[in-house]
Amino acid sequence: YAKDSGRGNRQFYQPGMNVRATDVLHQERLLREAIANNAFVLHYQPQISLADGSLQGFEALVRWRHPERGLVGPDEFITFSESRGLITPIGRWVMHEACRQLKAWQDEGLAMVPVAVNLSALEFRQRDVAGEIAAVLHATGLAPRFLEIELTESVLMHHTGQVLETLNAIKTLGVGVTIDDFGTGYSSLAYLKRYPIDKLKIDRSFVMDTPQSADDVAIVTAIIQMGHSLQLKTVAEGVETANQKDLLHRLGCDLVQGFLVSAPMDAQAAHRWLSP
Ligand code: C2E
Ligand code: MG
Ligand code: MG
Numbered sequence: 001y002a003k004d005s006g007r008g009n010r011q012f013y014q015p016g017m018n019v020r021a022t023d024v025l026h027q028e029r030l031l032r033e034a035i036a037n038n039a040f041v042l043h044y045q046p047q048i049s050l051a052d053g054s055l056q057g058f059e060a061l062v063r064w065r066h067p068e069r070g071l072v073g074p075d076e077f078i079t080f081s082e083s084r085g086l087i088t089p090i091g092r093w094v095m096h097e098a099c100r101q102l103k104a105w106q107d108e109g110l111a112m113v114p115v116a117v118n119l120s121a122l123e124f125r126q127r128d129v130a131g132e133i134a135a136v137l138h139a140t141g142l143a144p145r146f147l148e149i150e151l152t153e154s155v156l157m158h159h160t161g162q163v164l165e166t167l168n169a170i171k172t173l174g175v176g177v178t179i180d181d182f183g184t185g186y187s188s189l190a191y192l193k194r195y196p197i198d199k200l201k202i203d204r205s206f207v208m209d210t211p212q213s214a215d216d217v218a219i220v221t222a223i224i225q226m227g228h229s230l231q232l233k234t235v236a237e238g239v240e241t242a243n244q245k246d247l248l249h250r251l252g253c254d255l256v257q258g259f260l261v262s263a264p265m266d267a268q269a270a271h272r273w274l275s276p
């Protein structure tokens, strides 16, 4: 299996895919065991300021310590988990673990930055996300300003009333809201003014071919300008080259995240980024 190809194109099991039922049952059993045994781990990827290079946050990215295949990335089990009704305990663990870890670092006296946690559209619909976040912050003692949630545009295109209520409740807690993979989803811009959003995360697919692709440069420029006009911070994801970073800097993008800065790393390595 390709280790770091793009997302979405290497899931074993998509709904409707013709896989043998015994394989599905086997994977489902392993996943249930993983949930029971907490066989997940979070990796952290730094986000740095283009203005001064300082660390501004981490994105928490879940991995499964698979008994047969080693560390397995989320593209290979999040959708599968959703289809088997197993996403809720995984998502709950991720939220709790990210907050627990950040608070532990804070208690050690390390410099603090926020941690961003991803929530899929299904998770957002199925769970009382705001209530759960409040409970996790209370349980771990993490201050709300150190937590952000990343949502994709698909969350915002359905269930407008309920989504607005939930996002307002999250904002009221003092937790940040970021739109992930911006530009790849349903492209109504109306939600940018309707919902209380703090950050736009420019999808890797638009960053990838810059600065060579004039079209992608135009798209990235437009997203940054629009974001700033709406008082939103902009983050570019998947930044792999110095040329991409220089362009983003010139365009006034606020933050970058990508292999150029660092791949996602385990908690021990992330700890070193925070050491005073
Ligand atoms: P995402 O939130 O857009 O996360 C960015 C993905 O791009 C991560 O893949 C990261 O490792 C990868 N990446 C970062 N920098 C670069 C780069 O410079 N080049 C390239 N080619 N890739 C880069 P990962 O960790 O495999 O996660 C894939 C997706 O899985 C995430 O996309 C997110 O949507 C989802 N995901 C991750 N953790 C969770 C979670 O805890 N819950 C939920 N619901 N989804 C999660
Ligand atoms: Mg994300
Ligand atoms: Mg993306």
Ligand code: MG
Pocket (backbone or CB within 6 Å): 180, 181, 201, 203, 237
């Ligand atoms: Mg993303």
